[in-house]
Amino acid sequence: MTVGKDVSALFPDVVNCMQTDNLELKKLVYLYLMNYAKSQPDMAIMAVNTFVKDCEDPNPLIRALAVRTMGCIRVDKITEYLCEPLRKCLKDEDPYVRKTAAVCVAKLHDINAQLVEDQGFLDTLKDLISDSNPMVVANAVAALSEIAESHPSSNLLDLNPQSINKLLTALNECTEWGQIFILDCLANYTPKDDREAQSICERVTPRLSHANSAVVLSAVKVLMKFMEMLSKDLDYYGTLLKKLAPPLVTLLSAEPELQYVALRNINLIVQKRPEILKHEMKVFFVKYNDPIYVKLEKLDIMIRLASQANIAQVLAELKEYATEVDVDFVRKAVRAIGRCAIKVEQSAERCVSTLLDLIQTKVNYVVQEAIVVIKDIFRKYPNKYESVIATLCENLDSLDEPEARAAMIWIVGEYAERIDNADELLESFLEGFHDESTQVQLQLLTAIVKLFLKKPTETQELVQQVLSLATQDSDNPDLRDRGYIYWRLLSTDPVAAKEVVLAEKPLISEETDLIEPTLLDELICYIGTLASVYHKPPSAFVEGGRGVVHKSLPPRTASSESTESPETAPAGAPSGEQPDVIPTQGDLLGDLLNLDLGPPVSGPPLATTSVQMGAVDLLGGGLDSLMGDEPEGIGGPNFVAPPAAAVPANLGASMGSGLSDLFDLTSGVGTLSGSYVVPKAVWLPAMKAKGLEISGTFTRQVGSISMDLQLTNKALQVMTDFAIQFNRNSFGLAPAAPLQVHAPLSPNQTVEISLPLNTVGSVMKMEPLNNLQVAVKNNIDVFYFSTLYPLHILFVEDGKMEAVSSRLQGSNIFTVAKRNVEAQDMLYQSLKLTNGIWVLAELRIQPGNPSFTVRLPAPALPALGCLLPCAGQPLLPSLLPRAGVSLMGALAQLGWGPSEPDVNEHQNSEPSFQLSPIRLPR
């Protein structure tokens, strides 16, 4: 701002001007301070007095200005002095000052989060949500959202029906920007049932008539998300769909940049709910003066909306575009014609003839692009349009792009038996074999082998030539390998070669260019933001992506259903159970890669796979029938039953979820109950692992630890070759047997595996202590994730100090003593970890109070210090609250608990545990 000159030397002089009564000068001095305070932190202190004074100025403009500027001075020493003035300003009588102060809390939090929490500013900020002035409410919401975004676990915006109501009221009154803040905040809320969702939708729909496109998009986000909860049979659902279309169309008359954002979002909306815009094809027709980025997006949406009803119009348009001059646009238009052919079967013939017309134009890039898409059409409709091959061959010489050449070669090889001079054509390509790109070389090799298998007599020489070119004269390992494979196949077993090389190919479908459903759902939650423009989840482009909570669409819940069902867990809730996905970092990667990730070696199949199917008849009787006739309602339409051979004979071994069911049975009998099992949590979201979703938990059963995994294939391709490895960890946990997934995992299939673990692996102290880093490999890639295992799986059976409480004993936690102090029950517990560490804990229970206090007061426990950093980490919540609940149950049985123990009630109101750790000398 100073034309690049550093004027920080003038700091003292400028500060002297601060106490001016010229407002303009004051603003400039403040601006100067903002820019230079960081480089002169000591001198910045000089300004503090004036700031504090200005915060009490009778003019609200000055008060607001002072508090706004102070927040922008990112110097630690100053922030301390800021607290008092800020507190006053938050309660200022003038709303202009309050709204500025609200934003200042977010600023201060960004500099010193701890300070803000200690000073109780967050609570004041929450109170401002109920402020009488809508601007103040909007800024408070914005500030809270901002803070919550950087601290996903803070649970700042605990939205409930009352606060939602307040926000919806403020929505009608505040400025356009305030409306956006509020709508974005509403989008994070999960209504408890469809009725609430509907009533919020009703109050949000008027926003669709706002002149500001950003308000409209934010309202669309809320509606798209909450619609997920509405039943499709509802009249209101239909009404809402109708209301969404016109505003989306109108967004296309906005400025080009906003049009672009709108189009990228419409692309998502069309994939999620095609019915909204299915009649609006025409508005996506490209205009001559649209910017290129708008043109390309419109084209993409046109294809998504193409259907039998409108295909004629679409094709006429696409043909028009294909004769334009902008090369990129033309290429995309030609490609679009091919995609239409694949999408709308009835139109395929017309598309092919359109493409042939375009080939006749002889415009080089049009011809090449057309050939590439015709190859795809052949893949989709084999043996239907081969008559056009002759026309294609005429253009052989003009092809100079690798992709087009490869496509042409593929066509010649695939239909070699119908092309009389196929050998000549391929031979002509062979002349410059070494100058071709790898793509073309590989294709040529395969095509010639195909040709040989179809016409062995005439092409002996040709095939030998290409094999020697590929294997002897090439430096490319891929090409060489493929050459050798063909060579060996052909020389050892020509019949097998025929089966391999000429095998029937799976048909391609339109689905290949759709966004994967899980990602799509997440992106719908980010309508209007950068994520929706990039079509990538925020974690992919925001630094510190691990802190970002994955958003997902709320599940549909009818109001009649019990709200306690586990599926209704709020989607945006901070997820203690959500594991961090380990970023691909040098040292860790090296460590993991040193481990052998090869396919599992021999060994008895300890872990057995099974298709996930609700309650499986454990003892196998029903299994045959399950495999035989496809049971309805399982796996949906995409369910693919694995070949029967893949189901191993010995079902005596453990079987995923069935196992714990078995033990639940025994616990019902009441002798020695099994240890507590944490419900399965998603460890590796599908998004991070190219479609493989892993969820799991740890169990301890009669002395052995196992990891119960549930693998779900959410990708569109089959997964095979699973293997697992652990990184070194604090207790030396390691798989006791290789991961065995017998059948390949088809799309949408789920498999449950119990992986036995032992504790003889190499040891390395992890932070937190119970952190476990895991690598899972399949045919697609290697994925890394980390998870926290509950410590109690390591509690060994001989940790007992004195016999008591059967329930806790089940988890190998033993009671040492109990006493009653000031109407509180004190329980002293002991437990021992696999590596011989003893832990003593004091559990304080107040009758009638659902919260327990755990203390770890035992002295001189050498390794316990390292347990403490876990305080507040998911370890304890996952271990203790449940233990607490079961403890309550146990106490109730023994008649120790609160006078009228109501276990259900405690389960509803999650007992909160306060851990007051004492740091121990190591």
Added chain:
Amino acid sequence: MSASAVFILDVKGKPLISRNYKGDVAMSEIEHFMPLLMQREEEGALAPLLSHGQVHFLWIKHSNLYLVATTLKNANASLVYSFLYKTVEVFSEYFKELEEESIRDNFVIVYELLDELMDFGFPQTTDSKILQEYITQQGNKLETGKSRVPPTVTNAVSWRSEGIKYKKNEVFIDVIESVNLLVNANGSVLLSEIVGTIKLKVFLSGMPELRLGLNDRVLFELTGLSGSKNKSVELEDVKFHQCVRLSRFDNDRTISFIPPDGDFELMSYRLSTQVKPLIWIESVIEKFSHSRVEIMVKAKGQFKKQSVANGVEISVPVPSDADSPRFKTSVGSAKYVPEKNVVIWSIKSFPGGKEYLMRAHFGLPSVEKEEVEGRPPIGVKFEIPYFTVSGIQVRYMKIIEKSGYQALPWVRYITQSGDYQLRTS
């Protein structure tokens, strides 16, 4: 949530002025913007959103300036773009023209405005009329007590100040309909829509409460007015200025509001009902390579005989290497505009039902040039006063103010061309 910093760059990408709102993006990052823009433009992959490392640039261009917002987070992109456009609007209101020169001449006021428009990435007050009440171009002395925050800033009615006084209370209502048309080369209409706007010029004292009545079909159906006598119009998508009570409109289709002072756009609407193209063009463009181009254009007014289209301009594309133009028109005049490669045929007044003809002849060089040319469409501009294509009417405008003055509403209708394109073969 939103922008971390806002920059205004000159046409070469040099920052003229900037404001760092959050301090999480180094201000030097902007140096990557221009090279990135050039690179993407060369690749033909230019988009309004660019990213360099962790930093995302959201930019718009206005005359010879780039307005760029940076962010590290998953910001609300639509909010940022509409904020940038709003900024342009505010600056334009302050300086008449927003361009490099006006930024350089008004550094101080630009800083003041940037400070008020956005705080920590959250847009704040962006209403230029209200801003002008407390950020003025003259230096302010504090003791005058003048420059206080107008209560309007934080009022629920944040767009109108109290205590406005006029001798004569009047409202001027302009109903303007733009016709967008896209016709393909063989003469079939691909897209025809009407985008209407209702603009108000308000000279009213105090805090008046206004209600606008239109012949809206939904409203007629609600109130049982939908007889054969009353012609009504079905508005497809209506957008309102923030002063209109949206929830009220949603309930009973009443358009009620407290207007800002002066000019503003009250509402806009869209209709995609097919109407006969108002001015229909038939064209024959014959190109004889190496010698000449012959153009014949026939224009026909397809609207009521009583109406007249004013200022009709029909622009017909010609090859860029054409020379020696010759024209013949049955009415109006034709002009060759070589810098745009078009012939513009202007007709001052074009009554409905009439048909006119223009012929043009161009020479072509004998050596053909290499690159292929696009086929720009024929564009038409016109304005038809006292007429709306959709048939929309203002039925009443009720003005109620507690002082009880009488105010006069004036209504004017006009239909004009919007994006009116006819493709050529």
